[in-house]
Structure formats: C-alpha cells, structure tokens
Amino acid sequence: MISKRFLNSAKGKSLEREFGEWMKSDLGYSKTEFRVPVKGKVSERSYEVDIHGVKHSKLMNAIFFVGIALLLLSLYAYSTKDAYIETVAARIIRVVNPDQAGNALAILGIIGLFLGWYGKSKTKVHAWVECKNQKSNVKRHQIQKFISSVEDVRALEEAKWQPKRVLFVSGTDFDSDALNFAREYGVTCYRRKMEVFELVSK
Numbered sequence: 001m002i003s004k005r006f007l008n009s010a011k012g013k014s015l016e017r018e019f020g021e022w023m024k025s026d027l028g029y030s031k032t033e034f035r036v037p038v039k040g041k042v043s044e045r046s047y048e049v050d051i052h053g054v055k056h057s058k059l060m061n062a063i064f065f066v067g068i069a070l071l072l073l074s075l076y077a078y079s080t081k082d083a084y085i086e087t088v089a090a091r092i093i094r095v096v097n098p099d100q101a102g103n104a105l106a107i108l109g110i111i112g113l114f115l116g117w118y119g120k121s122k123t124k125v126h127a128w129v130e131c132k133n134q135k136s137n138v139k140r141h142q143i144q145k146f147i148s149s150v151e152d153v154r155a156l157e158e159a160k161w162q163p164k165r166v167l168f169v170s171g172t173d174f175d176s177d178a179l180n181f182a183r184e185y186g187v188t189c190y191r192r193k194m195e196v197f198e199l200v201s202k
Contacts, residue, residue: 015133015192019169020051022197029053029127038128039159040152047149051129052161060122067115074109128153128163133171138189140177143168147185174200 013034020032031054037046077085089104100107130146132138150166153159168174168182170191179201182189189200 015131015169015171016050016129018192019129019131019190019197020053023051023053023127023129026197027053027055029055038153038161039156040149041155042152043149047153049128049163050131051127053127053129053165055125055127057123057125060119062119063115064119064123067112067117067119070112071109071116072112074105074112078105078109124161125164126161127165127167129167129169131169131171135172137172138168138170138174138178140175140181143174143178143181143185143187147181147187169197170200 016034020034023029023032033052034050036049036052038049038052039046073085074089076082077089086105089108090101093104093107094101128150132142146166146168150163154162165188166186167188167190170189173191174182174189179189181187183201188202190197191200192198
C-alpha cells in the first residue's frame with residue numbers, strides 16, 4: 001500500500017518540476033536545480049531548497065564587459081604609447097580631478113578593473129523557491145518558517161550563493177495572514193491556476 005507521506009512527496013516534486021520549468025520559460029531564469037542543500041549561519045543541519053534558480057542580470061553583464069573593455073584599452077594605450085587614447089583619457093580625468101590627469105591611463109585601468117569585478121560578482125541573481133502542494137492554503141507559520149530559514153542562510157557570509165530573491169509557490173492558495181507576512185518580508189508568492197502560475201503578491 002502506498003503511504004500518504006510518499007504521495008505528498010510525489011505531489012510536491014511534481015509542483016517543483018512544473019514551476020521550475022515555468023521559471024525558465026516565463027520568468028527568464030537560465031538554470032534551475034531541485035532539492036539543493038544549503039548551510040545557514042546558526043542551524044547545524046542544512047536547509048533543503050526546493051528550487052534554486054539562477055538568472056543572469058543583463059545590466060551587470062554589460063557593466064562587466066564595459067569594465068573589461070576599459071582595462072584592455074588602458075593596457076593597449078600604455079603598451080603602444082597611443083597618444084590619442086592617452087589625451088582623451090587625460091581630458092576625462094581632468095574634469096574630475098585635474099591633479100591626476102597625468103595618471104589617466106592607470107586610473108582608467110583601475111576603473112575598468114573595478115567595474116569588471118563588480119559586474120562579474122553581481123551578474124548572477126539567485127532565487128530560493130519554496131513549494132507547498134497541499135490540500136489546505138499556505139498558513140502564516142509556513143511563511144514565517146521560510147523567512148527564518150532564508151535569513152539564516154543570508155547571514156552566512158561564506159555561503160556558496162545568497163538568495164537575493166525568495167519565492168513561495170502554492171498548489172492551492174494562501175491565507176490572508178500568510179500573504180501579509182510575505183509582503184512585509186519581500187517574499188513573492190505564486191499559486192497554481194490550471195496550467196499556469198498566478199502572481200499573488202510581490
């Protein structure tokens with residue numbers, strides 16, 4: 001005889017797979033992985049992330065490439081003694097700090113290095129998705145428990161990834177108090193409606 005626990009687990013996995021595919025087709029995520037363990041700062045045991053989604057920020061990606069271009073341009077101008085690039089760079093730096101115009105290429109390279117590093121570090125946006133496929137609506141205590149888990153993981157500075165976006169998905173719906181807490185703490189909520197997922201709060 002199939003146990004109730006097994007059936008609930010199968011229903012949960014089905015919702016996770018459906019929403020994971022929907023994240024890629026409708027929300028712009030490039031990667032999703034399921035049942036991922038992640039460590040927190042306080043808890044000794046790892047949390048299980050139902051869906052870990054990764055989205056690439058186009059803006060941060062552009063900043064990364066601009067930074068690399070500036071760095072390469074400054075290195076090229078320095079190595080070839082390109083007077084035109086050096087003059088343009090000096091004019092730009094002179095507007096901000098006239099005393100440093102002579103170091104324009106070095107400053108240009110440092111700015112490029114910083115932009116490249118910053119863009120690269122912010123290119124990936126990580127999402128933690130919690131899924132509940134139960135008969136009853138999602139309750140307030142379930143949202144509160146989820147928020148507590150997310151905050152514990154965010155508190156661990158050396159974590160492999162930090163959940164910037166947090167989403168809660170229900171196979172049915174949410175109680176009003178659950179939605180109130182979700183809005184207060186920045187949890188985006190979706191509910192399954194027929195073959196799609198409907199945004200309930202963000």
